[in-house]
Amino acid sequence: MRRERDKVEHVIEAEGLVKRYGAFTAVNGVSFQVRRGEVFGLLGPNGAGKTTTMEMIEGLRRPDGGRALVNGFDTVSQLEKVKAIIGVQLQSTSLFDLLTVREIAEMYASFYKESVPIEPLLESMILTEKASGRVKHLSGGQKQRLAVALALVNDPLVVFLDEPTTGLDPQARRTLWDIVLRLKEQGKTIVLSTHYMDEAHILCDRICLMDQGRVIALDTPADLIRGLSADKTIEFRVPDFAAMPGERQERTRGWLRGIDAATSVEERQEGFVLYTGDLQASLTALVSGAEAHGLQLEGLSTRTATLEDVFIQMTGRSLRES
Numbered sequence: 157m158r159r160e161r162d163k164v165e166h167v168i169e170a171e172g173l174v175k176r177y178g179a180f181t182a183v184n185g186v187s188f189q190v191r192r193g194e195v196f197g198l199l200g201p202n203g204a205g206k207t208t209t210m211e212m213i214e215g216l217r218r219p220d221g222g223r224a225l226v227n228g229f230d231t232v233s234q235l236e237k238v239k240a241i242i243g244v245q246l247q248s249t250s251l252f253d254l255l256t257v258r259e260i261a262e263m264y265a266s267f268y269k270e271s272v273p274i275e276p277l278l279e280s281m282i283l284t285e286k287a288s289g290r291v292k293h294l295s296g297g298q299k300q301r302l303a304v305a306l307a308l309v310n311d312p313l314v315v316f317l318d319e320p321t322t323g324l325d326p327q328a329r330r331t332l333w334d335i336v337l338r339l340k341e342q343g344k345t346i347v348l349s350t351h352y353m354d355e356a357h358i359l360c361d362r363i364c365l366m367d368q369g370r371v372i373a374l375d376t377p378a379d380l381i382r383g384l385s386a387d388k389t390i391e392f393r394v395p396d397f398a399a400m401p402g403e404r405q406e407r408t409r410g411w412l413r414g415i416d417a418a419t420s421v422e423e424r425q426e427g428f429v430l431y432t433g434d435l436q437a438s439l440t441a442l443v444s445g446a447e448a449h450g451l452q453l454e455g456l457s458t459r460t461a462t463l464e465d466v467f468i469q470m471t472g473r474s475l476r477e478s
Protein backbone atom coordinates (compact mmCIF):
# COMPACT_ATOMS: atom_id res chain seq x y z
CA MET A 157 0.00 0.00 0.00
CA ARG A 158 1.34 3.43 -0.88
CA ARG A 159 1.55 5.74 2.03
CA GLU A 160 -0.06 9.13 1.95
CA ARG A 161 3.32 10.81 1.87
CA ASP A 162 4.32 8.92 -1.29
CA LYS A 163 1.70 10.51 -3.44
CA VAL A 164 3.45 12.75 -5.95
CA GLU A 165 5.72 11.57 -8.75
CA HIS A 166 8.02 14.58 -8.49
CA VAL A 167 9.29 14.54 -4.96
CA ILE A 168 10.90 17.93 -5.38
CA GLU A 169 9.83 20.87 -7.45
CA ALA A 170 12.06 23.91 -7.49
CA GLU A 171 10.48 26.82 -9.30
CA GLY A 172 12.53 29.90 -10.07
CA LEU A 173 14.48 29.88 -6.81
CA VAL A 174 16.40 33.08 -6.09
CA LYS A 175 18.70 33.91 -3.17
CA ARG A 176 20.49 37.21 -2.73
CA TYR A 177 23.15 38.18 -0.23
CA GLY A 178 23.13 41.97 -0.35
CA ALA A 179 23.82 43.00 -3.92
CA PHE A 180 25.14 39.53 -4.80
CA THR A 181 22.76 36.98 -6.31
CA ALA A 182 23.96 33.53 -5.24
CA VAL A 183 21.06 31.63 -6.84
CA ASN A 184 19.45 33.20 -9.84
CA GLY A 185 16.21 31.54 -10.93
CA VAL A 186 16.86 27.84 -10.45
CA SER A 187 14.12 25.43 -11.55
CA PHE A 188 14.12 21.63 -11.71
CA GLN A 189 12.12 18.60 -10.69
CA VAL A 190 13.42 15.55 -8.89
CA ARG A 191 11.70 12.23 -9.56
CA ARG A 192 10.84 9.72 -6.89
CA GLY A 193 13.64 7.25 -6.25
CA GLU A 194 16.33 8.93 -8.31
CA VAL A 195 19.77 10.14 -7.32
CA PHE A 196 19.76 13.73 -8.48
CA GLY A 197 23.09 15.52 -8.61
CA LEU A 198 23.89 19.18 -8.35
CA LEU A 199 27.30 19.48 -9.99
CA GLY A 200 29.25 22.68 -10.26
CA PRO A 201 32.38 24.48 -9.10
CA ASN A 202 32.77 26.07 -5.67
CA GLY A 203 30.40 28.97 -5.32
CA ALA A 204 28.02 27.80 -8.08
CA GLY A 205 25.11 27.99 -5.63
CA LYS A 206 24.63 24.27 -4.96
CA THR A 207 24.52 24.50 -1.17
CA THR A 208 22.27 27.56 -1.18
CA THR A 209 19.86 25.82 -3.57
CA MET A 210 19.75 22.72 -1.38
CA GLU A 211 19.24 24.78 1.75
CA MET A 212 16.24 26.55 0.23
CA ILE A 213 14.70 23.18 -0.66
CA GLU A 214 15.42 21.90 2.85
CA GLY A 215 13.69 24.93 4.32
CA LEU A 216 16.91 26.10 6.00
CA ARG A 217 17.09 29.27 3.94
CA ARG A 218 14.18 31.40 2.82
CA PRO A 219 14.11 32.08 -0.93
CA ASP A 220 14.00 35.71 -2.08
CA GLY A 221 12.10 34.53 -5.12
CA GLY A 222 10.41 31.38 -6.40
CA ARG A 223 9.44 28.43 -4.27
CA ALA A 224 10.28 24.82 -3.55
CA LEU A 225 7.90 21.94 -2.87
CA VAL A 226 8.90 18.67 -1.24
CA ASN A 227 6.31 15.95 -1.80
CA GLY A 228 3.87 18.73 -2.52
CA PHE A 229 4.63 20.67 0.70
CA ASP A 230 5.87 24.24 0.43
CA THR A 231 9.22 24.59 2.17
CA VAL A 232 8.29 27.97 3.65
CA SER A 233 4.62 27.71 4.60
CA GLN A 234 4.62 23.98 5.42
CA LEU A 235 8.10 23.65 6.87
CA GLU A 236 7.16 21.25 9.67
CA LYS A 237 5.70 18.79 7.14
CA VAL A 238 8.84 19.10 5.03
CA LYS A 239 11.15 18.52 8.00
CA ALA A 240 9.37 15.28 8.87
CA ILE A 241 10.08 13.71 5.48
CA ILE A 242 13.62 14.87 4.73
CA GLY A 243 17.06 13.96 6.06
CA VAL A 244 19.91 16.40 5.76
CA GLN A 245 23.62 15.72 5.87
CA LEU A 246 25.25 19.10 6.03
CA GLN A 247 28.54 19.96 4.37
CA SER A 248 30.39 20.09 7.66
CA THR A 249 28.16 18.76 10.39
CA SER A 250 29.58 19.85 13.71
CA LEU A 251 29.13 16.81 15.87
CA PHE A 252 29.38 16.75 19.63
CA ASP A 253 32.90 15.45 20.05
CA LEU A 254 32.46 14.10 23.54
CA LEU A 255 29.41 11.94 22.87
CA THR A 256 29.71 8.41 21.61
CA VAL A 257 28.46 7.48 18.17
CA ARG A 258 25.48 5.63 19.67
CA GLU A 259 24.62 8.51 22.03
CA ILE A 260 24.57 11.07 19.26
CA ALA A 261 22.41 8.83 17.06
CA GLU A 262 19.98 8.31 19.96
CA MET A 263 19.89 12.03 20.59
CA TYR A 264 19.01 12.75 16.97
CA ALA A 265 16.36 10.00 17.04
CA SER A 266 14.77 11.68 20.07
CA PHE A 267 14.10 14.80 17.94
CA TYR A 268 11.53 12.89 15.88
CA LYS A 269 8.17 11.33 16.63
CA GLU A 270 9.22 8.21 14.73
CA SER A 271 12.72 6.94 14.13
CA VAL A 272 14.46 3.84 12.85
CA PRO A 273 16.21 1.39 15.23
CA ILE A 274 19.72 2.69 15.95
CA GLU A 275 21.83 -0.49 15.89
CA PRO A 276 20.86 -1.61 12.34
CA LEU A 277 21.27 1.98 11.18
CA LEU A 278 24.84 2.13 12.54
CA GLU A 279 25.53 -1.28 11.05
CA SER A 280 24.37 -0.16 7.62
CA MET A 281 26.83 2.72 7.83
CA ILE A 282 29.65 0.35 8.90
CA LEU A 283 29.85 2.01 12.31
CA THR A 284 28.96 -0.88 14.65
CA GLU A 285 32.55 -1.22 15.83
CA LYS A 286 32.66 2.48 16.62
CA ALA A 287 29.26 2.70 18.31
CA SER A 288 30.75 3.04 21.80
CA GLY A 289 33.62 5.25 20.70
CA ARG A 290 33.63 9.01 20.97
CA VAL A 291 32.97 11.05 17.89
CA LYS A 292 36.27 12.87 18.23
CA HIS A 293 38.17 9.64 17.59
CA LEU A 294 36.48 8.94 14.24
CA SER A 295 38.31 9.22 10.93
CA GLY A 296 37.05 11.64 8.27
CA GLY A 297 35.22 8.89 6.41
CA GLN A 298 33.62 7.56 9.60
CA LYS A 299 32.45 11.06 10.54
CA GLN A 300 30.87 11.48 7.12
CA ARG A 301 29.14 8.10 7.45
CA LEU A 302 27.85 9.13 10.87
CA ALA A 303 26.53 12.36 9.35
CA VAL A 304 24.69 10.26 6.74
CA ALA A 305 23.36 7.96 9.50
CA LEU A 306 22.00 11.00 11.35
CA ALA A 307 20.31 12.15 8.15
CA LEU A 308 18.53 8.79 7.97
CA VAL A 309 17.38 8.53 11.56
CA ASN A 310 13.79 9.62 10.76
CA ASP A 311 13.51 7.24 7.77
CA PRO A 312 13.20 10.17 5.37
CA LEU A 313 11.65 10.09 1.94
CA VAL A 314 14.34 12.42 0.57
CA VAL A 315 17.98 12.51 1.68
CA PHE A 316 20.15 15.55 1.01
CA LEU A 317 23.89 14.96 0.89
CA ASP A 318 26.01 18.08 0.55
CA GLU A 319 29.44 17.22 -0.84
CA PRO A 320 29.52 13.97 1.14
CA THR A 321 33.00 12.91 0.01
CA THR A 322 34.93 16.18 0.00
CA GLY A 323 38.26 15.70 1.74
CA LEU A 324 38.02 11.91 1.91
CA ASP A 325 40.64 9.49 0.63
CA PRO A 326 39.74 7.34 -2.42
CA GLN A 327 38.77 4.29 -0.39
CA ALA A 328 36.54 6.23 1.99
CA ARG A 329 34.91 7.90 -1.03
CA ARG A 330 34.13 4.52 -2.60
CA THR A 331 32.62 3.27 0.66
CA LEU A 332 30.30 6.27 0.69
CA TRP A 333 29.41 5.75 -2.96
CA ASP A 334 28.34 2.18 -2.11
CA ILE A 335 26.20 3.54 0.71
CA VAL A 336 24.51 6.05 -1.59
CA LEU A 337 23.76 3.34 -4.17
CA ARG A 338 22.32 1.11 -1.42
CA LEU A 339 20.04 3.93 -0.26
CA LYS A 340 18.81 4.29 -3.82
CA GLU A 341 18.08 0.54 -3.94
CA GLN A 342 15.99 1.00 -0.81
CA GLY A 343 13.88 3.50 -2.73
CA LYS A 344 15.14 6.72 -1.18
CA THR A 345 15.25 9.83 -3.30
CA ILE A 346 18.68 11.39 -2.98
CA VAL A 347 19.80 14.90 -3.79
CA LEU A 348 23.55 15.13 -3.80
CA SER A 349 25.84 18.07 -4.42
CA THR A 350 29.39 17.59 -5.55
CA HIS A 351 32.16 19.20 -7.48
CA TYR A 352 33.62 15.83 -8.46
CA MET A 353 32.51 14.88 -11.95
CA ASP A 354 33.46 11.20 -11.52
CA GLU A 355 31.27 11.00 -8.44
CA ALA A 356 28.36 12.65 -10.24
CA HIS A 357 28.76 10.33 -13.21
CA ILE A 358 28.84 7.15 -11.13
CA LEU A 359 26.10 7.98 -8.65
CA CYS A 360 23.57 10.20 -10.35
CA ASP A 361 20.64 9.26 -12.55
CA ARG A 362 20.39 12.87 -13.64
CA ILE A 363 22.69 15.80 -13.18
CA CYS A 364 21.86 19.45 -12.88
CA LEU A 365 24.96 21.32 -13.95
CA MET A 366 25.20 24.67 -12.14
CA ASP A 367 27.39 27.69 -12.66
CA GLN A 368 27.17 31.16 -11.15
CA GLY A 369 23.77 30.60 -9.59
CA ARG A 370 22.10 29.19 -12.68
CA VAL A 371 21.25 25.81 -14.17
CA ILE A 372 23.29 25.45 -17.35
CA ALA A 373 22.25 21.90 -18.25
CA LEU A 374 20.16 19.08 -16.84
CA ASP A 375 20.15 15.52 -18.13
CA THR A 376 21.47 12.02 -17.56
CA PRO A 377 25.29 11.86 -17.50
CA ALA A 378 25.34 9.93 -20.78
CA ASP A 379 23.04 12.38 -22.55
CA LEU A 380 24.94 15.41 -21.27
CA ILE A 381 28.04 13.98 -22.92
CA ARG A 382 26.20 12.82 -26.06
CA GLY A 383 24.84 16.34 -26.41
CA LEU A 384 28.31 17.74 -27.05
CA SER A 385 28.92 18.55 -30.69
CA ALA A 386 32.33 16.96 -30.17
CA ASP A 387 32.18 14.04 -27.81
CA LYS A 388 35.70 12.70 -28.37
CA THR A 389 39.02 14.22 -27.45
CA ILE A 390 42.58 13.82 -28.63
CA GLU A 391 45.25 14.76 -26.13
CA PHE A 392 48.91 15.29 -26.89
CA ARG A 393 51.98 17.33 -26.04
CA VAL A 394 54.24 19.25 -28.37
CA PRO A 395 57.43 19.07 -26.29
CA ASP A 396 59.23 22.12 -27.68
CA PHE A 397 56.10 24.28 -28.02
CA ALA A 398 56.89 26.61 -25.10
CA ALA A 399 60.34 27.32 -26.50
CA MET A 400 59.06 28.18 -30.00
CA PRO A 401 59.07 31.77 -31.25
CA GLY A 402 55.64 33.41 -30.80
CA GLU A 403 54.95 33.52 -34.50
CA ARG A 404 55.49 29.76 -34.91
CA GLN A 405 53.31 29.09 -31.87
CA GLU A 406 50.51 31.11 -33.49
CA ARG A 407 50.87 29.23 -36.77
CA THR A 408 50.68 25.92 -34.91
CA ARG A 409 47.58 27.04 -33.03
CA GLY A 410 45.92 28.14 -36.28
CA TRP A 411 46.69 24.81 -37.93
CA LEU A 412 45.31 22.87 -34.93
CA ARG A 413 42.09 24.88 -34.93
CA GLY A 414 41.60 24.08 -38.62
CA ILE A 415 42.06 20.32 -38.29
CA ASP A 416 39.32 18.21 -39.92
CA ALA A 417 36.26 17.81 -37.67
CA ALA A 418 37.92 19.61 -34.73
CA THR A 419 35.46 21.87 -32.93
CA SER A 420 37.88 23.43 -30.47
CA VAL A 421 41.40 23.18 -29.16
CA GLU A 422 42.41 23.85 -25.58
CA GLU A 423 45.87 24.54 -24.28
CA ARG A 424 46.29 23.17 -20.80
CA GLN A 425 49.28 22.85 -18.57
CA GLU A 426 49.59 19.17 -19.40
CA GLY A 427 49.30 19.71 -23.17
CA PHE A 428 46.75 20.21 -25.93
CA VAL A 429 43.20 18.88 -25.90
CA LEU A 430 41.44 18.76 -29.24
CA TYR A 431 37.68 18.13 -29.30
CA THR A 432 36.28 16.39 -32.32
CA GLY A 433 33.09 14.89 -33.67
CA ASP A 434 35.03 12.50 -35.93
CA LEU A 435 37.97 10.91 -34.21
CA GLN A 436 39.42 9.16 -37.23
CA ALA A 437 39.36 12.21 -39.52
CA SER A 438 40.95 14.44 -36.87
CA LEU A 439 43.56 11.92 -35.86
CA THR A 440 44.65 11.33 -39.45
CA ALA A 441 44.86 15.08 -40.11
CA LEU A 442 46.76 15.65 -36.88
CA VAL A 443 49.40 13.01 -37.44
CA SER A 444 50.03 13.81 -41.10
CA GLY A 445 49.90 17.57 -40.48
CA ALA A 446 52.38 17.33 -37.61
CA GLU A 447 54.92 15.79 -39.90
CA ALA A 448 54.35 18.45 -42.55
CA HIS A 449 54.80 21.16 -39.89
CA GLY A 450 57.93 19.51 -38.51
CA LEU A 451 56.28 18.98 -35.13
CA GLN A 452 56.75 16.09 -32.80
CA LEU A 453 53.69 14.80 -30.91
CA GLU A 454 54.14 13.12 -27.56
CA GLY A 455 51.78 11.31 -25.21
CA LEU A 456 49.11 11.05 -27.90
CA SER A 457 45.91 9.54 -26.54
CA THR A 458 42.21 9.62 -27.30
CA ARG A 459 39.23 9.39 -24.99
CA THR A 460 35.52 9.89 -24.86
CA ALA A 461 34.47 13.22 -23.39
CA THR A 462 33.56 13.46 -19.70
CA LEU A 463 31.27 15.71 -17.67
CA GLU A 464 34.29 17.94 -17.15
CA ASP A 465 34.39 18.48 -20.92
CA VAL A 466 30.68 19.29 -20.90
CA PHE A 467 31.32 21.95 -18.29
CA ILE A 468 34.34 23.36 -20.14
CA GLN A 469 32.48 23.56 -23.43
CA MET A 470 29.53 25.30 -21.82
CA THR A 471 31.43 27.77 -19.66
CA GLY A 472 34.95 28.01 -21.06
CA ARG A 473 36.29 27.08 -17.61
CA SER A 474 37.08 23.82 -15.91
CA LEU A 475 35.24 22.61 -12.82
CA ARG A 476 38.45 22.80 -10.81
CA GLU A 477 39.69 26.19 -11.98
CA SER A 478 36.40 28.00 -11.52
Ligand SMILES: Nc1ncnc2c1ncn2[C@@H]1O[C@H](COP(=O)(O)OP(=O)(O)OP(=O)(O)O)[C@@H](O)[C@H]1O
Pocket residue numbers: 177182200201202203204205206207208209351
Ligand atom coordinates in the same frame (compact mmCIF):
# COMPACT_ATOMS: atom_id res chain seq x y z
N1 LIG B 1 25.61 33.75 4.09
C1 LIG B 1 26.19 34.20 2.99
N2 LIG B 1 26.49 35.51 2.84
C2 LIG B 1 27.06 35.98 1.73
N3 LIG B 1 27.39 35.21 0.67
C3 LIG B 1 27.13 33.92 0.74
C4 LIG B 1 26.52 33.33 1.91
N4 LIG B 1 26.38 32.00 1.68
C5 LIG B 1 26.87 31.77 0.44
N5 LIG B 1 27.32 32.90 -0.12
C6 LIG B 1 27.91 33.05 -1.47
O1 LIG B 1 26.98 32.53 -2.41
C7 LIG B 1 27.66 31.82 -3.45
C8 LIG B 1 27.09 30.43 -3.57
O2 LIG B 1 27.49 29.69 -2.43
P1 LIG B 1 27.12 28.15 -2.23
O3 LIG B 1 27.72 27.72 -0.94
O4 LIG B 1 25.68 27.96 -2.43
O5 LIG B 1 27.89 27.50 -3.44
P2 LIG B 1 28.30 26.01 -3.68
O6 LIG B 1 28.05 25.74 -5.13
O7 LIG B 1 27.62 25.12 -2.73
O8 LIG B 1 29.82 26.03 -3.42
P3 LIG B 1 30.69 25.24 -2.34
O9 LIG B 1 31.05 24.00 -3.03
O10 LIG B 1 31.84 26.17 -2.14
O11 LIG B 1 29.84 25.09 -1.13
C9 LIG B 1 29.13 31.86 -3.12
O12 LIG B 1 29.73 32.89 -3.88
C10 LIG B 1 29.15 32.19 -1.65
O13 LIG B 1 30.31 32.90 -1.30
